Amino acid sequence: MQHIQREDIYIISRYSSLTEQGTDKALKENVYNNKEAWQKFLQLFFISLGIGFMASGIVFFFAYNWADLHRFAKMGLIELLIVVTTCLVCLHKINITTRNIILTGSAILVGALFAVFGQVYQTGANAYDFFLAWTLFITLWVIISGFAPLWLLYLLLINTTFILYAQQVAGNWSEVFVFTLLFIINAAVPVTAILISRYRKTVNIPGWFLNTVALAAVTYATIGIIIGIFDDYKTSLPVLILLASIAFASGIWHGLKAKSIFYLSTIPFSLIVIGAALLIKISDGEMMFLLVSLFIIASVTLVIKTLIDIQKKWKNEK
C-alpha cells in the first residue's frame, strides 16, 4: 500500500467517525517527523548556525579593517584559518555533511581573503575581478564536495562576476546579449546535471537545487526576450530565441520523462508571459489589455488542465 499522506487523513476524517485522538495518532505515526528526523534536523541546524555565524564573524572582523594590524598579519591570519578549516574537512572521523558545511565555511573565507587583499592593495571590493578570483579559487572544492549548497554559492558567484563584468568592463553589450549569456550559463547547469545523472547512476543531485537554477535560467530567458520584444532590433534576440526554444523543448521533454511537474509548469508560464508581452507590443489599446487578461486566464487554465491530466496518467501507470 502507498504511504498514508496528510490528504488521506483529511479526506477520511471528513466522512467517517474518526475521533480527534485517532486522527492525532494517525498524523503522528504517518505524517509528522519522528524522533530520528528531529535528531538529524537539530544537529544540522546547530552546525549550520555554528559555521555560518563563525564565518560571518570572521568576515566582519576583516571588514573592520583594523589599522593596528599589519597587512601580513591580516592575510596570514585568514590564510591560517583557511588551512585549519580545510584540514578539518579532510578528517574522516567527522560525518560527511558536517565536513561539507565546514568546506562551505572555508569557501566563504576565501572570499574574505581576497577582500582583505583588495583592501590592502586598494583594488576595490566590488570589482568583478574580486569575484572572479573568489570563484576560480574555490572551483576545485566545489567539484570535489558535490555539496548542493556550496554549488549554489558557486553559481551565485559566477552570476555576480558576470553581471559586474558586464556593468564595469563591457559597457557596450546590449541588455539582451547579457541576458542571453546569463541564460546560457544557468541553463548549462541543469542540462549537464541531467546528462551526468543519466549516465552515472551514483550521482545524486537534489531536485531543489536543479529547480532553483532552472528557474533562474527560465527567468533570464523570459526577461531577455521581453526586453528584446519592446526594444528595437537587437542582433542577439534571434540567438536567445533559438537557444531558449531548444532549452524549453528539452525541458518539457525532460519533465515528461522524469515526471517533474516543475518544468512542465515553469516553461509554459514563461511562454504565457512572453505571449502576453507580444500581444501588448502589437497594440496597447484598452481592448488589447482586456484580451491579455482573458488570454492569461485561458492559457493558465489550459496548462493546469493538461498538468492534472498528465499527473493522473502518471499515477495510473504506477
Next chain:
Amino acid sequence: MRNRDNIQHLLEHLQTTEEKELQFNKEAIIAAYQKSRYHQSLTIKILSVLGGILASLAFLGFLFIAGLYNSSTGQLILGTICIAGAIGINRKYDKILMDTLSVSFFIIGFILLGFGLGKLQMTGSTISIAFILIAIFTLCVVQNYMLSFVSVLIMNGSILTLIILNKAYDLIHIYVAAFALFITYLFLKEARIITAGKALSRLYDPVKTGVILSFLAGLICLGKRGILPVSPDYIWLSSVIIIATIIYWEFTLFRLLNTTKSSQKIIICIFTALTLLPTVLSPAIPGALLIILLSFLVNYKTGLVLGIMAFIYFISQYYYDLNFTLLTKSLLLFSSGIFFTALYLFTHKKLAANEKI
C-alpha cells in the same frame, strides 16, 4: 489517485488507531477523492495565483485606459459582480480548473470595490474594514483552497493597512503576538481542528499557508528598520510572547523525544530562554524560528522553506542594523558561532553515547 482497494486498506489501517468501531461513508470518501486536490502540487497552486495576479493587472490596465475608473457606481456594481461571481463559480463547481478564473475575478473585484468606495469619499480605514468583512464572509461561504487563501491574505493585509493608516504603529506588536499564538494553536491542534467539522477541515490548509505569510509580513514590519516607526518601548512585548510559545512548543518535543526527567526539561527551557534573550529587541528572529520549528514538527515543507529564508534574512538584517563597530559585531557573531558549534558537539556526543547503549 487512490483506488477502491487502496481506500479500503487505508480505512483498515486507520481503524487500528481507534478504540471504537470506525463508522464511515465509503461512497462519499471515494467521491471526495475524485474531487480532491490530491493532484494539486504546490507548483500548480502557485501557477494559479500568479496567473490570477497577472490577469488582474492586465485587467486593471484595461480599466485605466478605457477610463472606466471614473464612474464610482459602475465600479461598485462591477466589483460586487466580480466577487459574487468568483464565490458563485466556486460554490457551484469546485474545480481546480476554475481556480485561475475565480482568483482573477476575486482580486479584480476587490480592486474595483476599493476604487469605487474611494470615489465615494470613504476613508482608507472604512475601505479596509469593508475588505475584512467581505473576506470573512467569503471564508464562511466557500471553503475552496484558492479563494480562502487569498481571503486570508486580503484580511490580514487590511488589518496591517488599518494599523498603518491610523498611525497606531505599536498595535503591530499585538498583531505579531496574536499570530504567534494562533499559528502555534493551528499547528499543534491540527487533529482537533480538522475533526471539528467539514468546513474547518477544508479551510485548514489554505488558512495555514495564508496565516504564515501574514505572520511573516508582520515580522518584516518589525524586523526591517524604518518600515514602521515602531516605538522601542514595547518591542519586547511580541518577542516575549513568541519566546514563551517556543518554550511551550518544547513540551511537545519532549513528549516526542521521550524526555521524562523534569530536571532535564527545566534546564533545556531555561537554556532556550537564555539563548533567545539577545533577540528580545528583535522579535522577527524568534518569530521565524517559531515557523521553522512548528513546520518541521508537523512536516510542512512550504512553511519550513519560508521559515528558513525568513530566518536567514532577519538575522542578517539584525546584525546589519546593530549600532556597534564591525569589530564588536564580529566578536558577537563569532561567539554565537562557537556557542552553536559547541551545542552541536554536545548533542552529537550525547546521541553517539545513546546509540552505544
